[in-house]
Amino acid sequence: MFRQSFVRVMVGFAAGGLALASARVALAAFDGNVIGCYSAAPLWNAPDGAVISLTSNGPIKAVVSNIGESRTHVMVAHTNVGWATQSTSLDPGHTTDQFQPIVPDELAHGYPGFSQTNMGGAYAYLMTSSEVRYHYPPPTPRTFTSYLQCGERCQVAGVSSYLWNDIPYVSSLTFASTLNDNILPIPGAPQTDQHFYFYLLGSNDAAGNFVHFPYQFNQYMRGGPRTWGSTSGTGADTGIVCSQVAAYGWAQWSMLPHASLPPEANTFQAFNHPAIPGHQYGLEETKAAANALYSNVYNQCISNFDDIITAVAGAILYQIIPPLYCSNAANQVVRCFSQGGDCSNASPGWMQELVQGAYSYSPDVLVGYHKTAEWAGPWADSVPADLQWNGGGSSYGCWE
Numbered sequence: 001m002f003r004q005s006f007v008r009v010m011v012g013f014a015a016g017g018l019a020l021a022s023a024r025v026a027l028a029a030f031d032g033n034v035i036g037c038y039s040a041a042p043l044w045n046a047p048d049g050a051v052i053s054l055t056s057n058g059p060i061k062a063v064v065s066n067i068g069e070s071r072t073h074v075m076v077a078h079t080n081v082g083w084a085t086q087s088t089s090l091d092p093g094h095t096t097d098q099f100q101p102i103v104p105d106e107l108a109h110g111y112p113g114f115s116q117t118n119m120g121g122a123y124a125y126l127m128t129s130s131e132v133r134y135h136y137p138p139p140t141p142r143t144f145t146s147y148l149q150c151g152e153r154c155q156v157a158g159v160s161s162y163l164w165n166d167i168p169y170v171s172s173l174t175f176a177s178t179l180n181d182n183i184l185p186i187p188g189a190p191q192t193d194q195h196f197y198f199y200l201l202g203s204n205d206a207a208g209n210f211v212h213f214p215y216q217f218n219q220y221m222r223g224g225p226r227t228w229g230s231t232s233g234t235g236a237d238t239g240i241v242c243s244q245v246a247a248y249g250w251a252q253w254s255m256l257p258h259a260s261l262p263p264e265a266n267t268f269q270a271f272n273h274p275a276i277p278g279h280q281y282g283l284e285e286t287k288a289a290a291n292a293l294y295s296n297v298y299n300q301c302i303s304n305f306d307d308i309i310t311a312v313a314g315a316i317l318y319q320i321i322p323p324l325y326c327s328n329a330a331n332q333v334v335r336c337f338s339q340g341g342d343c344s345n346a347s348p349g350w351m352q353e354l355v356q357g358a359y360s361y362s363p364d365v366l367v368g369y370h371k372t373a374e375w376a377g378p379w380a381d382s383v384p385a386d387l388q389w390n391g392g393g394s395s396y397g398c399w400e
Contacts, residue, residue, distance in 0.1 A: 043119065045388045046077040046134035049156030051246055051379045052084065052122075052387060053367050054129040059333065062296035063220070063289045064362065067281060069370055070131075071363035074242050075122070076249065077134065078164050084122045085163045085201070085249070087114045087240045089215035094312050094329075098320050100346050101301075101329040107336050108343035110215030112172070114240050116163075116199040123389070135367040135382035152378035155253075159246060162253035168210055169199045203231035213240040217333075218340030220360050221286075227361045228275040229255070237340075243363045247276040247377060276377040278361045279370070286357040290338055290350065294330045301326035 046052055053071045055061065060072045075086035089110025093103040117125065126132055137152035150158070202212040216239020219226060225237060226244045229251025240248060281289075301308065305322045309315075328346040335350050336343035364370035368380035 043079060043082060043390055044077065044122075044134070045385075045390055046079055047136045048077060048079040049153070049158075049160035050077045050079070050134040050136040051075070051156075051367055051382075052077055052126075052132065052134050053363055053384075054126060054133070055131045056129040059293050059296045059300075062292040063337075064364065066289045066292040067285045067362075069362055069364035071367060071369060073129070074246065074363045074366060076160060076163060076246050078116075078160050080160075081164060082119050083116050083164070084119075085114075085116050085245055086125075087213070087215050087242045087245050088125075089113065094308050096309070096313050096317060096320065098325040099328055100332065100344060101325050102332050102343075102346075104332075104342050104344035107332065108214075108216070108341070109239065110217070112198070112200060113212060113214035113216075114201040114245065115172075116169075116201065118198070119389075121198060126387075132387045133384040134387050135379050135384055137378050137382050152381065155250065155378040158253045159249040162256065163201070163245075163249045166256065167201050167249075167252070168204045169201050170210055170212070171197050172200050173197060205232075211238075213238065215239055215241060216340070217241070217336050217343075218338070219244060220362075221338055221340070221358045223360050224278050227251075227278050243361050243366050246366055246379060247361055250377060251275050276361065277374045278359045279365050279372045279374065279376075280359050281357040283354070283357040287351060287354055289358070290334050290354060293337060294334050297330040297333045298326050301329050 044052075051074050053074045055070055056072050058072070064070060064072060073086070073088070075084045077084055090106070090112070092106035092110070094101055095103060137156060139151070139153060200212045202210060205211050213226075216237075219239055219241040222237075223241065223244055226240050227247040229248055230237075231252075302322060305326065306316055309317055309320060327348075331348055331350065332343065332346040335345045335347075338350055338354055339345070361376075362370065365372055365376050366379055367384070368376065368382060371380075
């Protein structure tokens with residue numbers, strides 16, 4: 001399977017491919033808005049297979065802070081080719097219906113979801129974040145005298161290889177105009193209609209048809225199957241969130257035939273673990289996280305109410321009552337988190353309906369900031385280091 005590792009393609013906007021609509025705003029896994037095209041050094045100092053983690057403001061920060069965690073987004077580094085894999089979502093659109101303020105399908109199936117971006121796009125994505133670090137395992141013996149001795153660095157390199165070379169994908173397009181002074185023009189390219197490829201990832205169904213994995217907020221509540229490597233799912237279980245990407249890649253890679261290992265190694269058991277497990281959170285801390293999520297969404301909605309309604313309706317609609325509209329928006333998001341489904345329900349009462357704690361694989365668990373009794377994957381023993389950009393020349397990319 002061949003992919004261009006350093007893509008800079010200019011085509012007409014009507015050429016086909018899905019585009020990230022300019023009417024919606026790029027949201028870093030519900031972390032913060034990032035728009036535009038940027039240039040960056042073509043590489044970062046994170047080794048191939050490392051996980052990049054960050055902290056950013058927004059609803060996810062409100063959730064993780066209430067369970068004693070800090071990381072809000074992660075991505076897997078493909079340093080050898082200058083790309084990164086992640087799962088993220090555009091900010092779901094709003095409506096003028098104060099009883100269903102958020103577009104349900106955009107909340108339920110976040111786009112672009114499971115996807116890959118080049119270094120320019122990654123820089124645009126990370127530029128408003130803080131505490132950006134990479135996590136790479138320490139050296140471990142991997143002499144291959146036994147098929148059990150694929151050490152942690154061997155494993156994360158395998159995950160990177162699977163996510164770049166073996167996973168099903170389709171090409172898509174991102175669109176951004178360079179007329180904005182804050183967006184760097186591309187040398188030799190027109191000042192409008194500039195496009196860059198990125199990749200949507202997923203699996204192939206029984207008929208061989210590509211199925212993309214969207215960003216699905218409910219995976220933070222009940223994300224076991226995808227973390228364990230399940231390629232299927234219906235309803236609330238079709239998506240993937242950022243912290244599941246590395247675990248999913250590990251599970252899928254561990255089932256591949258490995259040329260460097262004997263045939264008996266080509267099972268989960270060859271790596272001493274059936275899968276990277278999730279972590280069971282308590283009911284009370286899950287309720288506290290849900291309540292913090294409600295407060296964050298409500299307060300942000302109230303603070304930006306006029307802008308939200310003007311963007312949707314073209315004018316301020318005085319018949320829409322801000323506290324009612326924003327309360328229902330917050331209810332809709334919390335129910336999407338706690339229950340999944342089509343994310344259309346904006347009714348209150350979700351706190352009483354929460355009867356079980358979240359089962360999740362969070363960014364903090366992935367990178368070892370939250371130590372758990374369960375094995376948490378090959379990245380959990382890493383010593384974090386600050387992410388830096390390096391290399392000659394420039395990588396151009398968009399996140400919009």
